[in-house]
Every structure is written in C-alpha cells, then in structure tokens.
Amino acid sequence: MTGSIGMTIKETSEQAGLSEDTIRYYEKIGLLPRAERKANRHRIYQIEDVETMKPITCLKKRGMSLDEMKPYLDLARNDALQASPEVFDLIQSHKRKIEQQVASLQQIIDLIDSRLVRGNFAAEGCSLPEEEKRMPNAPGANRSVS
Amino acid sequence: MTGSIGMTIKETSEQAGLSEDTIRYYEKIGLLPRAERKANRHRIYQIEDVETMKPITCLKKRGMSLDEMKPYLDLARNDALQASPEVFDLIQSHKRKIEQQVASLQQIIDLIDSRLVRGNFAAEGCSLPEEEKRMPNAPGANRSVS
DNA sequence: ATACAACTTGGAGTGAACTTCAGGTCAACA
DNA sequence: TGTTGACCTGAAGTTCACTCCAAGTTGTAT
Known part of the structure; x- marks a missing residue:
C-alpha cells in the first residue's frame, strides 16, 4: 500500500x-x-x-x-531560517559562493558568445575562491548577474 | 631560469x-x-x-x-571557434547547460533570500538534463539560444 | 509448510581523479 | 668523484560516492 x-x-x-x-x-x-x-x-x-x-x-x-x-x-x-544566527551566516556565505559561481559561469557564457579566443578563455574568468576567503562584508563585490 | x-x-x-x-x-x-x-x-x-x-x-x-x-x-x-560546425554546436549545447546551471543557481539564491521554506527548496528547482542526450548531428535544434 | 518478495545489515567492489612511491636519468656543483 | 636536486616513468595507494552482494528477517500467498 x-x-x-x-x-x-x-x-x-x-x-x-x-x-x-x-x-x-x-x-x-x-x-x-x-x-x-x-x-x-x-x-x-x-x-x-x-x-x-x-x-x-x-x-x-x-x-x-x-x-x-x-x-x-x-x-x-529545520523548517525555516529562524534558526540560529550562526546558521544564518553560514547560509549567507553559501549564498555568496553561489553568486560567485553564477558570475563566473556568466563570464564563460559571455566568452563563448564572443567567439572564445584562447588567451581570454579563462585568463581571469574563474574567480571562485579556492577556500572561501570570507570577505567581512563584501560590499560591491557581489552584484546580481542578470 | x-x-x-x-x-x-x-x-x-x-x-x-x-x-x-x-x-x-x-x-x-x-x-x-x-x-x-x-x-x-x-x-x-x-x-x-x-x-x-x-x-x-x-x-x-x-x-x-x-x-x-x-x-x-x-x-x-585551436585558437578560435572557426573550427567545424560540429564543434560549434557542441559548444552551444555546453553553453545551454551552463545557462541552466545559472538559472537554477539563481533559484537557489532566490529561495535563500525568501527564507528557504522546506517544501519549496528544490521541488522543481533543478532542471539540469541528466545525461546530455547527444543528438546525433543536432538538426535544427541548435541555433541561437538566447 | 513452503515459497516468495521486500526489506534489513555489514562489507566488499567499482570508477573517477588524483597522490604517493620506488627506482632511474641527467646536469651542475663542492 | 660523489652527491644533490629536478625531473622522468610505471605502478600502487587513496578518497569519494556510490553499487553490489551475501546472509538474514518478516509478511503474505499458495
């Protein structure tokens, strides 16, 4: 059943x-x-x-x-984000990571669109932090990507 | 040296x-x-x-x-995308994949922003194609994606 | 009573992507 | 002349994320 x-x-x-x-x-x-x-x-x-x-x-x-x-x-x-502030922060930092992923994926797309010339392919295109360098508050750093 | x-x-x-x-x-x-x-x-x-x-x-x-x-x-x-049309198509399909990634990452971000309620977390949020269904020669399907 | 299906467990095996190792070559330097 | 350091090779070992297997239990059907 x-x-x-x-x-x-x-x-x-x-x-x-x-x-x-x-x-x-x-x-x-x-x-x-x-x-x-x-x-x-x-x-x-x-x-x-x-x-x-x-x-x-x-x-x-x-x-x-x-x-x-x-x-x-x-x-x-745990049903909602009302949890602890620590958890909230953790999720916020995850969010920032994802935003960076989105940003660099978007760069790849742009590069593909603009013909993908070797030298530029990922010269600076991939800015994912190896180990998240948790910037204290990252003011201008993450913008929406659209 | x-x-x-x-x-x-x-x-x-x-x-x-x-x-x-x-x-x-x-x-x-x-x-x-x-x-x-x-x-x-x-x-x-x-x-x-x-x-x-x-x-x-x-x-x-x-x-x-x-x-x-x-x-x-x-x-x-190979220096540029002038290569073969097949390669071009392949890159285009990769690009589409990446765009889908961006889209669903964006959804995750939105959900985090909107408090992350359990039931909605990824109910439909993840639409990456399981196995790229490598279309034999990509007939009319891939042209511009935007 | 017996067979069968659907589950249980612990453990062994698999494939991808490295990483480490053992043994060897070669050039430069004390 | 020896020894050091940077490199070479092939092979074995490791980690992650499964996947499969053997042996056992339970519930239902015949």
Missing part, C-alpha cells in the same frame, strides 16, 4: 530519483537523518523526506560534495 | 594552480597534449599552455568531468 502512514524505501527512491542503496548510503554517512522504522525494522518515509532528498541531486550537479551540502540539508529540515 | 625558451613543469604548476603530478596525469589521460621535451626528456611549457590549463580548474568546480571538458580544451587550443 502507498498508504497514508508512510512510503517504503522503494517508493521513496522512485520519488526522489535516488536508488535505494543511495538513500541507505546517505543515511549511513549522516547526510540524511536516521529514518523511522516500522515494527519490522523497515524504513518509512513521508513526502517531506522526499523533499529533503531532491535538493541533493541538484546540489551535487553543481559540484558540491556531500559533506559540503550537509548544513544546507540540515537547514532544509 | 624562467627563460625565453620555456618553463619547467614546476613553474607551470605554480602558474596554472595544478600540482606537477596532476599535470602529468592530465597528459597521461589525454586531457592535455603531450608536452614538448628537452634533450633530457624534461617537459617544457609556454604561457599558452598555462592558459589552456587554467580553465580546467574552473570547469571542474562546476562539476564537469575531465572527459566532458576535453572538447572544450581542444577548442581552446
């Missing part, structure tokens, strides 16, 4: 677009919280669980490692 | 931000062309070589695999 009480790991896997093994693996490494179990030890999931799984695929495709995305998912589980 | 004739692998590694081992590895797997050698078999590089190496780090951070980026780098080496 697809029942009102919860979904099996199989159903969940189909919904979330992750294999059953992958879901168990994510649980094992702590990317997902330990799932509830039925009396027979089988995992049960709710739709909310699926919704916390979907972003994983999404973030992974951007080159984010499973470790890096943990705080993101923790946040997604 | 940093000399006029070429750079050592060490200098190149510093310039390109890749380890010497990584550069040799990239050569081995064919991501970089076989470097010129001196009489003593040591590799020599020119500034242009560094410039073809820099984008690798850049593209990698976006989650592109080494295999995927090969055509990109081939192009970067």
